[in-house]
Amino acid sequence: MAIGRSPQSSSQTPDQGAARRPSRARGIPEATVARLPLYLRALTALSERSVPTVSSEELAAAAGVNSAKLRKDFSYLGSYGTRGVGYDVEYLVYQISRELGLTQDWPVVIVGIGNLGHALANYGGFASRGFRVAALLDADPSVVGTSAAGLPVRHMDELESIVESQHVSIGVITTPPGAAQQVCDRLVEAGVTSILNFAPTVLTVPDGVDVRKVDLSIELQILAFHEQRKAGDEPDRTESVLDRAPGPVRAAAAKLRRAAGGGNGKARAAEPAAKDGEAGTTKPGKGGEGELSAVMPA
The missing domain is CATH 1.10.10.10 (Winged helix-like DNA-binding domain superfamily/Winged helix DNA-binding domain)
Structure with a gap:
């Protein structure tokens, strides 16, 4: 079923469903x-x-x-x-x-055509939801003039004219973090009011501009935190089970631990989890940006 068309059985029409926020x-x-x-x-x-x-x-x-x-x-x-x-x-x-505003066409520009930019340009899920990639932009002369998903990569100097001619209101940033804020400023000045940021940095935008952030490394860090907690809890769970075991079983387990270098037979304590402010921070800063699931929609 094509999104953007009201089912025939419905009394609603697309005109009655004008896009809104x-x-x-x-x-x-x-x-x-x-x-x-x-x-x-x-x-x-x-x-x-x-x-x-x-x-x-x-x-x-x-x-x-x-x-x-x-x-x-x-x-x-x-x-x-x-x-x-x-x-x-x-x-x-x-x-x-x-x-969600998906009953109309949303032209999108992608800025930064590296590996991630290429992947997003080729992602078929955008078109099926009404998001049309209108242009691919980059400042690197070695990238400008190449193509991705059948579209030529154009120079950043063309940004303003593309936004105006294509009526673009959504921009996607896939640049290195050091260039992201400058690109964001250019997009906003050109008239873009919604930005999807894949660069691992916090963007500053004026009122009236929405920013959503996807940081894959943060999602992996959160998963690493949970994996560490699982591993750290394992000795405690094991000892709890052994404490309830019959005497001969506890004695055999203690003997095995001593043979493995456990000293007095007690399980070694897990390393303490990192404290706030240490490496492995799990809560990304809000920074005025919304957080998105890092997994691309089906």
Whole structure:
């Protein structure tokens, strides 16, 4: 089903669903807005399998949230479900797409055509959601003139004219961190009001400009933290089990630990976790930017 077209069975029309910023114009919480793409992804998968209706419990499970939260989220959008029947999948896909502004074309410029820029340019998920890559830009003379995803890489000197002629309001930054703020400033001055930042740095923007940040290294650091905690908890869990074991088992375990260099037979304590301010920080600074899941949507 093509997003951007109202299902034939619906009395709603695209004209009635004019694009708007739901989180501001209608008072929808940002946390709810962040979950709408999850619902849309789950609903799109159901639509592709020709599933006509879905219950709140089924949809919540597919989206990875609880059903009470889903119903609360949908209460901000209107009443789309029918008691005892559930939600019409096709109609709900259209309604959420409309709320997210996906029923219109969104031209996007990508600045910084290295490996990540190339990958994003070739990512098919953008077009299926209404995001059209209008231009690829770079300042490196060795990159300008090459192509990615069938588009030529153009020089940054053309940024302003491209933004104006293509009516671009969304920019994607995939430059090294040292160049990101300068690129951000150029985008804002050209008229771009929404920026997706992949550079590992905090951007400063004026009021009226939205920035969302994706930092893959931070996501990996968070996973490393949890893996470290799992490893650190292992000796405690093992000793707890041994404490409840029969005497002969405890004696045999103590003998094995002594043979392995454990000294008095007690398990060695795990290294303490890093304190705040030490290496391995797990909470990225907000910096006025929104945080995004590092995993690209399906």
